[in-house]
Amino acid sequence: MNRLETEFLGFTMKNPITAASGTFGYGEEFRSFYDPSLLGGISSKGLTLFPKEGNSGIRIWETPSGILNSIGLENPSVGRFLEEEYKRMRAIDSLLVVNLGGNTLEEYVEGARLLNEADIDVLELNISCPNVKEGGMAFGVDPKSAEKVTRAVRKATKHKLMVKLSPNVTHIGDMAKACEEAGADAISLINTVQGMAIDVDRKKAVFDQTYAGLSGPAVRPIALRMVHQAAKAVKVPVVGMGGIASYKDALSFLMAGAAAVMIGTGQFVNPYLGKEMVEDLERYCEKENLMNIGEIRGIV
């Protein structure tokens, strides 16, 4: 048996390394570096019921050990995805996660319904997009709204449901618990941390939307803490991410209780990251005499 094989929601992942939503396109973009089917899973760019052009202005800004992004969920819509990118993505032999965003409860539900047609593995509900609001309040920062949208999508989808949490909250454990109670099969976190940059020379906010999302190694200590707290708060599996840039980082998230990890910004630093991490983790298991990587899960 493969030492990295990971049981997750009834699926057998080759390994616990997944590409994070929005950082790996629809699975094909990094192929010039390695075969994406080497990865345990791939999460699609966030999709919405209606196509989105995304935000104007600068979309990427580097910060110390991190990046701020203001992509604004640019995507062709769930429907167009099903006609085009979906087929190429399904052809990759890896856990197929579809990331779903939305502006209203109805959009989420309708998007989820549309995805019932397709043979996807996991629906990742992105309730943490800062631009997505319900009554002025983002779904992802209030346990009651999170519960509501999770419950509605749980009813609408036939797929396994993973809810992706925002780190911009006081009590991450409460958010995780609310989603678990509403029927989430798994929790993933963290999405980006809300941040800001000012172009001092131009005396202006860098981003047209003023605020943007921070990711990358800078946020890793925050992400690790939240994954630890979330894993303690719920029984369903937790998928951890935020600044992972080496196999040791991945190990720390697994030790903190994650069932699997996702890699995002780290791939912009080293496009071979996914492949190298899988190899490094295999070597680690050998060296540490682990029959399976799962043995270290949650030991901290």
Add this chain to the structure above:
Amino acid sequence: MNRLETEFLGFTMKNPITAASGTFGYGEEFRSFYDPSLLGGISSKGLTLFPKEGNSGIRIWETPSGILNSIGLENPSVGRFLEEEYKRMRAIDSLLVVNLGGNTLEEYVEGARLLNEADIDVLELNISCPNVKEGGMAFGVDPKSAEKVTRAVRKATKHKLMVKLSPNVTHIGDMAKACEEAGADAISLINTVQGMAIDVDRKKAVFDQTYAGLSGPAVRPIALRMVHQAAKAVKVPVVGMGGIASYKDALSFLMAGAAAVMIGTGQFVNPYLGKEMVEDLERYCEKENLMNIGEIRGIV
């Protein structure tokens, strides 16, 4: 008139650069690099009513562009401070800020009363220390508790009162407003962001207390966003900090609405930071033809 002079709570600061609590000892420690009276202000290490030994184990851990610290408010107590460090600190010709921590409401109030004896300029109420809890809930992450402790200390102290906020909350603006309503004369933020590190080789949390506080350039985008939000939420002056490591960083906080800034971790990278920033800001004002640095405040 000095272009950097900054009116703050009725005091005239030489410039808007202040040393942040816990990173500059009691004002004398960096003297081998420069005369501390060059700074606009100095905030003391956090003091408590009773002496504290601080936390066991590793206390400092480097992260990408940041540090996690778990000092645990080691301090000699307010009383001992008044006998010893206070005198040396008062002798420095700079705004004297005393940072006050506590375990209970009563401790805060008692500490504030003791400080009435002394000629200090500003009392900085640290309600954001992660180890300080009221009924299991830190004062700094719940607007009601924050309001309560602010109100109580407001009554007890004869000094100007600045409340220092925790970034570990969903709505920083609400926290700032709660403190303003309870009588805070100013708001300072951010304190450290709660984070975690795991020593993968030892398969253990790095810190005996598991979680620790993240500071440094890594958190700057988060801090800047929160300062912007807080400055929009309240009328009282806001003092901004979090990862400031150059005069351009300082400018971005001022442009985001801060009346003054504090420098912490950046001084560990460059011990001359305070002095160099004052010089750089002076040059900036000349170059930009500002009569006073305050002209750029809040322009973003």
Add this chain to the structure above:
Amino acid sequence: MAVILENRFLGDEMYLLSAQYEGKAEPGQFFMIRSAGSFPLLSRPLSIFDVQEDSISFLYKVIGEGTKEFSRLSQGMELDLYGPFGKGFDLTPEGLNVALVGGGMGAAPLFYTAKRMRELNPDQEITLYLGFQKENAVVDVFKELNLPLILNFGGYVSEEVDYEKHDVFYTCGPEVMMRRVSSHGKEFGKPVFVSLEKHMACGVGACLGCTCKTKEGNKRVCKEGPVFPGEEVFYE
């Protein structure tokens, strides 16, 4: 990892860096480049300046921390080169008489473009228009091409161009300049191709950080570009 052969200072904060390289690379394409280590976080996009038998070179200007790090490199040190990425200039344009118009570092992709075009069609007529803030040694490097070379220092190179004479225009440089070349070309009913710059994270079309608006909807500068028909991107 590519071993650095030379990192030559050319004045006015500009450098010509060459490194060992074997492989294909088309004019107008770019590489995502980083000097070893984890700082700065993102790789920096640089256009291909020239390709020789076993080497590739890049012309860059020091702007911020990333290019500052590049300037510290010297012979024998190593570099990570990811690429080549994107779609470059069409080397067999419709029209015999091509103008290549570069402003500042926009000159970078034009050297190899001119060189390859002439190799593919020795009859191709190529005129180079280059604008810089100050005099510098980059100009001397371009002189090696032995092509008509019109220079402008401190002014608007877009206004030096003879829009009547040439059949097609390739341009790279500040957006204002490229917009001018585009609209002049349009006036004369002639095709203009522009090479865009956007902040990039991935370089391979995965992050949507570099999207630009076009007549036909959003396109990714790193994947569908960086070279676009001018009228497609400057259409408002």
Add this chain to the structure above:
Amino acid sequence: MAVILENRFLGDEMYLLSAQYEGKAEPGQFFMIRSAGSFPLLSRPLSIFDVQEDSISFLYKVIGEGTKEFSRLSQGMELDLYGPFGKGFDLTPEGLNVALVGGGMGAAPLFYTAKRMRELNPDQEITLYLGFQKENAVVDVFKELNLPLILNFGGYVSEEVDYEKHDVFYTCGPEVMMRRVSSHGKEFGKPVFVSLEKHMACGVGACLGCTCKTKEGNKRVCKEGPVFPGEEVFYE
């Protein structure tokens, strides 16, 4: 900024780095050191290995990213040196016969300590006990001192020491080793001084990151230390 004169590889990941320096510096004190640039964030504490007329040197081992950066430095490059900080070894100990016991990189402060002690009192009897994992060229550097030198590779150097013969013991190295020297010294009723290592942020007593417990309450390794009487810090 200090200009680097040499960064000599001594085997087993160890280097001897020397840089231009004029100023005072006492044995057992340390500097907070960074290679130019913002990575890594914190400066790294290194003990003074030796001071010569216009230069200072440091002996270090590559452990993580910070020391890795040091190993990449070469002659002519620059270094930020903040210091000297802390309180070092007493150079006029009570007792004529001193043992200096170093484990691994704990050897670093002992070279200059031995050298200065002998300069101050040519009659001082000094024996060096050094323990390393593997053979290396550091040993050759210590041989230049021309002092009795007892070596141990891969074992416990603390157990090589003749606790009867010497009057006072200075030790630096892994904590287990220093604890052993301390307790042996105590058995013989003789004073032991140990040099502690803690993660440091400021190096000047401001952050309280390096606090150690002592019999008389918390002390800062960077300010009151790094050298402490063994019985004061290993008292439990």
